[in-house]
Amino acid sequence: MGQSMKGMRLENPIKSVGMKLFVTFFVSILFFVLAVGMISYNISKGVIQNKVAEASEQTITQAGQKLDLLYGVFEDLSLQIMLDNDLKTMLSQMDSVDRTSYDFLQFRQKLGDKLNVFIYSNKAIKALHLYKSNGETITISGASGSATGTVANEDWFKRTVEANGKATWLETRVKGFNETAGNSGMVFGLGRVLKSTTSSSVQAVMLMEIDLDAIGKEIEQINMGDGGMTSIVNGKNQVVYQKDNTLLGKPSTTPLPESVLTSDDNKNSYTDDKNGLQLVYYKSEKTEWYLLGAMRVEELVKDAKKINYMTWLLAFIAAIVAVIIGFFVARMIGRPIVTIRNLMKEGEQGNLTVRTTITRQDEIGQLGASFNEMMEKITQLVKQTNDSAKEVLTTAVDLSDASKKTASSAKEIAIATEEIANGASSLAVESERGNDLTAQIGMQMQTVxxxxxxxxxxASEVHKSSEQGIQYMSELIQKTNKTEQMTRSMVEKVDKLKESTRSIRKILEVLNNITKQTNILSLNATIEAARAGTAGKGFMVVADEIRKLADQSRQSIAVVGQITETIQTEVDETVNVLSAAYPIFKEQIDSVKEADEIFKQVQGQMGGFIHQLEDVTESIQTLDKSQLVLSEAMSNVSAVAQQSSATSEEVASLSNEQTNISSGLVRLSENLESLSNSLQESLSKFKV
Structure with missing residues (x-):
């Protein structure tokens, strides 16, 4: 006994209740702490990255719009040069002057002085170049030297000529666009073809070299954080501007993907997961260059890493707490259960004297008390059973002799009555089954x-609904057709309004040019009045008033231009919305017509279905009447069969009962004797 109990206590502890409770507490606490922490970290990381990206997008967009204003100033100045009448007159007279004469030198000097006026009007302009259409140099104003040779094979020159009068923005050159004219430093350019207003022939090709610092000052004010940088790239990812001058004109180290360069999407951010960068960009409406800001994702989310560190720290603390709690729970629950298990093992082997000493007030204490009560009652039951077994053994011997005599006579009576009862029972069973089947058929017929x-x-309700649906669909088709006509009319009227706003813009451009010319004329008049001395003071006042009037006109034209631009934008948006809505209305009309055809088909099919239901109803009613007649006949047969079966079974049961009782008494007496002997042997194993 002692060796077997020792073996029981050495069972695998991993499968114990205490260990399972310990593992459950440990895994649950650690899982929930890690899950909550990691979810919080990922959410915080995403929120911080999105917010910083949105703020950076706004910063890049605002800076890009400021650069567009700056580009617009240079485009306006190039347009002013292109429309300057004096310059056009000089260029038209150039071919009539002998290039080897002194007059040609004076002509070039006069032309250079004219260009210097424009250079002095904007300090960012380094030089102004004029070339013939074949690339031969006419003059270069603002350069440190004089150019020689031709630029016909230069890529920038070809691009400018192909633009045919439209402003062409040229990427940065470290030493200028014409090295023979002297080193202009780091500049980017604006090229434009100057045409004659009378013959539309090319008079010259103008190149404006602009100091790179003009855009560098704006970009250096943008802060992309630690490890971030700001640059300008063209549509081929070549650097136009970057703080590191050695990268100018080279492929960008933070290129935009091809999907961004070719997309018309308004989204201004892109995440480069491969290099760990968050890119925000703005595409210039003037130059079509990209103002690009790059930020390290690690820097954006570095504050969120604190949550990650705290999560692992709390997980470590939670693991220690889970180990302590699991250990105490395992000791508090597992140890008492093991004790009761061992005591039950001893009781299983026959020792009914075992008792537990657990006195706790919880469920385990109640289990121990119940175990003790169970063992007490089992002990009492074994004692009583032992005494009763002795008395039963004596009675069983006497009962066995009497039962054998009664059994022999009962067998003869049972054989005769059993044959009669079997036939009557079979008839009753079959008739009862037929009666049940007819009853079930009747219930099912009522259900059908x-x-x-x-x-x-x-079906009638669906038929009515389909008729009403057809009527509603007809009204819907008429209303949808009217809506389509109104939408088409709105698109045509908005297109006409769009053309009107374009005409207004053209008129404003002409007025703006007139204002600029007036301003220049007033300046010249002021200079001439100053030369005239006292005699020209009155004329100077008039010239000053003309200049003020020109400035006021220019400001008014600018305001009107902004209002016209706003109207143009809103008209374009309205056209886009109406154009997108028009196909939807057409699709809606087609869908409504298809739905109308479906309703008509449903109406026709439901009519035929209703007629078929009426025929089925008549057939079911006829079948129901026939089933009632069959049910009455089966009920009569069942009643007669049951009465006959009951009589036969009553006689057979009496005979069988007597036979069974006799046989049972014999078997019981024999079993009782055998069980009495076995019970005495079994009870002798218990220790009470």
Whole structure:
């Protein structure tokens, strides 16, 4: 006994209740702490990255719009040069002057002085170049030397000529666009073809070299954080501007993907997961260059890493707490259960004297008390059973002799009555089964009749609904056609309004040019009045008033231009919305027509279905009447069979009962004797 109990206590502890509770507490606490922490970290990381990206997008967009204003100033100045009448007159007279004469030198000097006026008007302009259409140099103003040779094979020159008068923005050159004219430093350019207003022939090709610092000062004010940088790239990812001058003109170290360069999407951010960068960009409406800001994702989310560190720290603390809690729970629950298990093992082997000493007030204490009560009652039961077994053994011997005599006589009576009872029972069973089947058929027939009526009512309702649906669909088709006509009319009227705003813009451009010319004329008049001395003071006042009037006109034209631009934008948006809505209205009309055809088909099919339901209903009613007649006949047969079977079974049961009782008494007496002996042997194993 002692060796077997020792073996029981050495069972695998991993499968114990205490260990399972310990593992459950440990895994649950650690899982939830890690899950909550990691979810919080990922959410915080995403929120911080999105917010910083949105703020950076706004910063890049605002800076890009400021650069567009700056580009617009240079485009306006180039347009002013292109429309300057004096310059056009000089260029038209150039071919009539002998290039080897002194007059040609004076002509070039006069032309250079004219260009210097424009250079002095904007300090960012380094030089102004004029070339013939074949690339031969006419003059270069603002350069440190004089150019020689031709630039016809230069890529920038070809691009400018192909633009045919439209402003062409040229990427940065470290030493200028014409090295023979002297080193202009780091500049980017604006090229434009100057045409004659009378013959539309090319008079010259103008190149404006602009100091790179003009855009560098704006970009250096943008802060992309630690490890971030700001640059300008063209549509081929070549650097136009970057703080590191050695990268100018080279492929960008933070290139935009091809999908961004070719996309018309308004989204201004892109995440480069491969290099760990968050890119925000703005595409210039003037130059079509990209103002690009790059930020390290690690820097954006570095504050969120604190949550990650705290999560692992709390997980470590939670693991220690889970180990302590699991250990105490395992000791508090597992140890008492093991004790009770061992005591039950001893009781299983026959020792009914074992008792537990657990006195706790919880469920385990109640289990121990119940175990003790169970063992007490089992002990008492074993004692009583032992005494009763002795008395039963004596009675069983006497009962066995009497039962054998009664059994022999009862067998003869049972054989005769059993044959009669079997035939009557079979007839009763079959008739009862037939009666049950007819009853079930009757119930099912009633269910079928009611279901058929319900289907007929439902079919009638669907028929009415389909008729009403056809009427509604006809009204909907008429209203949809009217809506389509109104939408088409709105699109045509908005297109006309769009053309009107374009005409207004052209008129404003002409007025703006007139204002600029007036301003220049007033300046010249002021200079001439100053030369005239006292005699020209009155004329100077008039010239000053003309200049003020020109400035006021220019400001008014600018305001009107902004209002016209706003109207143009809103008209374009309205056209886009109406154009997108028009196909939807057409699709809606087609869908409504298809739905109308479906309603008509449903109406026709439901009519035929209703007629078929009426025929089925008549057939079911006829079948129901026939089933009632069959049910009455089966009930009569069942009643007669049951009465006959009951009489036969009563006689047979009496005979069988007597036979069974006699045989049972014999078997019981023999079993009782055998059980009495076995019970005495079994009870002798218990220790009470």
């Amino acid at each position: 009749v009611q279901s058929n009526v319900d289907m007929g009512n439902a």
